[in-house]
Amino acid sequence: MDSIYNALCDIVGKEYCSNLPEEIYIYSYDLGTAEPKKPDYVVSPRTVEEIQKIVLLARDKNIPLVPLGGGLSLAGLAIPQKGGIVIDLKRMDSIIEVNERARYAVIECGVSQGQLISYLKKHHPNLTHSEPGAPPAATVAGNIIIHGQGDLAHPYGFSSDMVLGLEVVLPSGDIIRIGSCALGSGWFTIHPLPDIGLFLGWCRTTGIITKLSIKLFPAKKIRGTGTFVVEDEELIPEIIYKITHTQIPEDIIVYSRAIPPFAKGLHHITVNLAADSEKELEFKQELIWDDTLGEYIKNDLGGYLGFTKELERPQISKTSDYKKGGGFEYVGGIMPIDTYPQCYIRGREISEKHDIPYTVTARIIGLAHSMMFAWTYAFNRADEETIKKAREALYETDELVIELGGVIWKPGIYGQRLVMDRLHPGTKNLMKKIKTIIDPLGIMNPGNWELL
Amino acid sequence: MFELKFNQDLCYHCNTQACLTKCKFMDIDNATAKNEILKIVRGEDSFVLHECVTCYACEEYCPYGNHPFYLIVERQEALGITPQPLPLVKRAINISIPFRGEPEINEINGPVINLGAFSQLKNKIQGKLFDGLSIISSDERKMFHYFCQLMYLHYGKISLIKERLPNVISTITKHKPAEVICFHDECYGAYTSFCNAYGISVPFRPVHLFEYLFSRLIKLRDLIKPINIKVAYQRPCSSRLCPDKHLYVNRIFELIGAVLVKRQFSDENALCCGLTIQGQKKEGSRKRALEIQRKNIEDIEMAGAEVCVFNCPACFDTLSIKLKERNIIPTFMSDLCRISIGEISFNDIKMSG
Ligand SMILES: Cc1cc2nc3c(=O)[nH]c(=O)nc-3n(C[C@H](O)[C@H](O)[C@H](O)COP(=O)(O)OP(=O)(O)OC[C@H]3O[C@@H](n4cnc5c(N)ncnc54)[C@H](O)[C@@H]3O)c2cc1C
Ligand code: SF4
Ligand code: SF4
Numbered sequence: 183m184d185s186i187y188n189a190l191c192d193i194v195g196k197e198y199c200s201n202l203p204e205e206i207y208i209y210s211y212d213l214g215t216a217e218p219k220k221p222d223y224v225v226s227p228r229t230v231e232e233i234q235k236i237v238l239l240a241r242d243k244n245i246p247l248v249p250l251g252g253g254l255s256l257a258g259l260a261i262p263q264k265g266g267i268v269i270d271l272k273r274m275d276s277i278i279e280v281n282e283r284a285r286y287a288v289i290e291c292g293v294s295q296g297q298l299i300s301y302l303k304k305h306h307p308n309l310t311h312s313e314p315g316a317p318p319a320a321t322v323a324g325n326i327i328i329h330g331q332g333d334l335a336h337p338y339g340f341s342s343d344m345v346l347g348l349e350v351v352l353p354s355g356d357i358i359r360i361g362s363c364a365l366g367s368g369w370f371t372i373h374p375l376p377d378i379g380l381f382l383g384w385c386r387t388t389g390i391i392t393k394l395s396i397k398l399f400p401a402k403k404i405r406g407t408g409t410f411v412v413e414d415e416e417l418i419p420e421i422i423y424k425i426t427h428t429q430i431p432e433d434i435i436v437y438s439r440a441i442p443p444f445a446k447g448l449h450h451i452t453v454n455l456a457a458d459s460e461k462e463l464e465f466k467q468e469l470i471w472d473d474t475l476g477e478y479i480k481n482d483l484g485g486y487l488g489f490t491k492e493l494e495r496p497q498i499s500k501t502s503d504y505k506k507g508g509g510f511e512y513v514g515g516i517m518p519i520d521t522y523p524q525c526y527i528r529g530r531e532i533s534e535k536h537d538i539p540y541t542v543t544a545r546i547i548g549l550a551h552s553m554m555f556a557w558t559y560a561f562n563r564a565d566e567e568t569i570k571k572a573r574e575a576l577y578e579t580d581e582l583v584i585e586l587g588g589v590i591w592k593p594g595i596y597g598q599r600l601v602m603d604r605l606h607p608g609t610k611n612l613m614k615k616i617k618t619i620i621d622p623l624g625i626m627n628p629g630n631w632e633l634l
Numbered sequence: 635m636f637e638l639k640f641n642q643d644l645c646y647h648c649n650t651q652a653c654l655t656k657c658k659f660m661d662i663d664n665a666t667a668k669n670e671i672l673k674i675v676r677g678e679d680s681f682v683l684h685e686c687v688t689c690y691a692c693e694e695y696c697p698y699g700n701h702p703f704y705l706i707v708e709r710q711e712a713l714g715i716t717p718q719p720l721p722l723v724k725r726a727i728n729i730s731i732p733f734r735g736e737p738e739i740n741e742i743n744g745p746v747i748n749l750g751a752f753s754q755l756k757n758k759i760q761g762k763l764f765d766g767l768s769i770i771s772s773d774e775r776k777m778f779h780y781f782c783q784l785m786y787l788h789y790g791k792i793s794l795i796k797e798r799l800p801n802v803i804s805t806i807t808k809h810k811p812a813e814v815i816c817f818h819d820e821c822y823g824a825y826t827s828f829c830n831a832y833g834i835s836v837p838f839r840p841v842h843l844f845e846y847l848f849s850r851l852i853k854l855r856d857l858i859k860p861i862n863i864k865v866a867y868q869r870p871c872s873s874r875l876c877p878d879k880h881l882y883v884n885r886i887f888e889l890i891g892a893v894l895v896k897r898q899f900s901d902e903n904a905l906c907c908g909l910t911i912q913g914q915k916k917e918g919s920r921k922r923a924l925e926i927q928r929k930n931i932e933d934i935e936m937a938g939a940e941v942c943v944f945n946c947p948a949c950f951d952t953l954s955i956k957l958k959e960r961n962i963i964p965t966f967m968s969d970l971c972r973i974s975i976g977e978i979s980f981n982d983i984k985m986s987g
Pocket of ligand 3 (some may be wrong): 653654656657658659682692693799925
């Protein structure tokens with residue numbers, strides 16, 4: 183009998199542990215082009231204590247550990263590169279506290295985007311969080327851990343900028359807390375204790391986040407999207423600069439794609455606006471469409487396509503699948519806004535070279551301090567040749583991000599190497615030391631960020 | 635290329651110049667109107683070509699059926715006057731390029747209903763009223779093969795209609811339809827008014843949806859339970875291309891016992907929904923569109939309507955949220971008729987949005 187399997191069953195119960203080939207298979211791949219790798223075990227714990235015990239077991243037996251949320255981050259990030267135990271965190275799904283007045287929520291790491299949105303709608307209609315365009319089954323924690331961006335990224339930045347407290351199980355099995363919750367005084371702030379920025383963006387190589395507190399924001403009564411269409415890509419940085427100067431939108435996205443044809447060669451700038459009254463909404467609309475963008479309309483350079491109330495969330499996932507076969511993966515680059523024209527032109531070239539209809543999308547982050555520019559490549563799951571083409575296109579795009587002076591967001595292994603090769607030696611050294619102290623056996627997600 | 639049959643002599647001798655004097659978007663007296671329409675006839679620039687918001691109404695105002703609106707669009711295109719900014723024109727040109735392969739042609743040899751570019755509205759043509767009809771353009775991915783193209787009248791691109799419409803007609807004809815019921819006024823206007831004006835031959839018999847609904851309701855008369863509710867009708871711009879079918883609104887309402895409320899903006903005096911105006915190049919267009927929408931909504935509310943009925947999906951999309959905010963139920967004519975024969979209820983409509 184498999185003693186590790188038995189030990190895991192003792193921790194979480196038989197029904198939440200598996201080493202059956204058909205179940206393990208499901209955890210061996212993600213939606214993208216990454217090569218599948220099978221784990222040896224899958225467990226689904228319900229408590230922090232169970233997670234702690236699993237970590238201690240893995241440490242004692244020197245077995246790799248890979249935490250998994252919704253598994254929707256693509257790029258193979260939650261694929262067990264070296265086998266081991268996948269910890270499926272979906273059962274850690276309690277919404278522990280919502281503080282209406284201080285506008286924050288304390289949640290467990292398995293709470294999904296859809297769950298939080300519907301909970302807030304029902305119990306706290308005046309509050310919302312920054313929701314990414316991912317399918318609703320993606321977890322809030324998964325998005326924060328990878329420095330994702332949601333539909334409030336324009337005013338408030340990356341999702342990870344909205345963290346107010348963390349509880350983490352370290353690879354040693356220790357449980358730690360960061361932020362005001364470490365003093366036992368509630369989960370309302372991450373500052374002003376000394377900064378321990380060790381768990382966000384480390385691609386789960388430093389610990390398993392079990393609880394987190396995130397900022398919530400006012401949910402206005404009316405939310406909707408207006409669209410502005412521009413042909414000349416060179417105008418986009420200037421237009422974005424002007425729109426963000428108003429400090430009014432909740433979210434700004436620019437997209438262009440070959441299919442459907444209306445979007446080809448054009449840049450659709452979607453601007454989400456929110457208001458509590460018609461008066462407030464019209465004030466905001468006037469400032470944006472008439473006062474800020476009116477000159478472009480007059481000069482035949484841009485066109486207002488209208489405003490639709492009743493925001494459909496999430497928006498991006500609905501339109502990602504226009505090609506036969508249902509597969510897609512993207513490279514996201516965190517880019518300076520000024521690079522938009524180059525990102526677009528070069529992205530089109532890469533797509534056309536690989537015979538893939540081009541799709542590019544940019545989300546503006548933090549008042550245009552940067553943008554997440556996504557180059558998406560569709561492929562047919564049933565056709566190995568198209569997967570290969572998409573993979574090649576993704577690698578070329580990783581290189582493009584670096585060439586254009588950007589930072590690859592949630593890179594896969596190929597992109598991770600590009601980043602590591604260029605990282606400041608002092609920085610790399612410090613990161614290595616930290617990783618060695620925190621995870622001396624290297625059990626956390628080995629294979630990813632290998633050089634660490 | 636197809637040429638517009640426009641009789642300029644009629645304009646020389648016309649006493650009313652109703653095409654322009656009735657225009658709701660320009661304040662023009664008879665003398666100016668005569669002057670300007672003759673300038674347009676001669677191919678000269680006129681402020682009308684710049685001020686026109688493309689509401690289609692002058693097609694109906696002209697008592698001689700002389701197609702002043704088509705002429706205006708011809709001249710806008712010839713002189714490079716596009717009402718919409720160029721990026722929106724390019725977008726519009728691209729929007730109806732089919733991209734999902736060829737349509738599947740099956741020979742029907744019977745009556746068909748054509749959804750045109752509104753395949754997503756299949757649920758509006760269900761039940762006994764549509765029994766025995768085959769649907770063409772039911773596949774959202776291929777609907778642009780059936781799209782009548784007339785929307786380019788809003789974009790100063792009449793040449794595109796002349797270029798693409800014959801292919802659409804040929805696709806529909808391949809289905810061997812006995813008659814084609816047009817779900818949208820615009821399609822009907824394309825295969826009747828526009829094709830007549832340009833001498834484009836249409837080998838099938840187009841039927842307006844309202845005329846069809848009326849004849850079906852007559853047959854299903856026994857099932858009708860009077861609706862007895864106050865209903866407003868929002869007339870779309872494309873209905874100006876077939877004013878002879880507008881009378882079916884009254885006929886249908888009488889038959890199903892719906893009370894057609896008296897609106898200020900009705901019949902010839904209708905106001906469009908403003909959708910096409912909001913993005914136009916002319917300064918203040920967005921506000922102008924909002925103002926038109928406000929007027930329409932207030933008019934519908936003041937008339938005491940509990941329900942507002944549409945035939946055009948674009949008007950529906952533009953006004954429905956605003957109507958719901960005032961507790962007025964927006965719906966389609968086909969659904970209103972289905973309510974009268976007990977197939978669905980107002981509640982179903984409210985629930986389905
Ligand atoms: C159609 C589509 C649209 C998308 N749009 C967006 C978008 O607009 N914005 C955006 O930011 N992202 C987007 N994404 C990417 C991604 O889906 C989201 O960021 C998502 O929130 C990731 O969450 P997840 O639960 O799926 O993460 P997972 O893929 O499960 O996990 C992400 C990473 O974190 C690790 N991890 C998960 N949970 C923990 C934990 N508790 N502790 C430690 N490590 C953990 C995993 O090992 C993995 O490496 C999109 C994806 C798709 C498919
Ligand atoms: S188009 Fe008609 S209404 Fe206008 S001037 Fe000519 S004939 Fe008269
Ligand atoms: S289309 Fe409308 S706006 Fe244009 S001239 Fe005719 S009536 Fe006036």
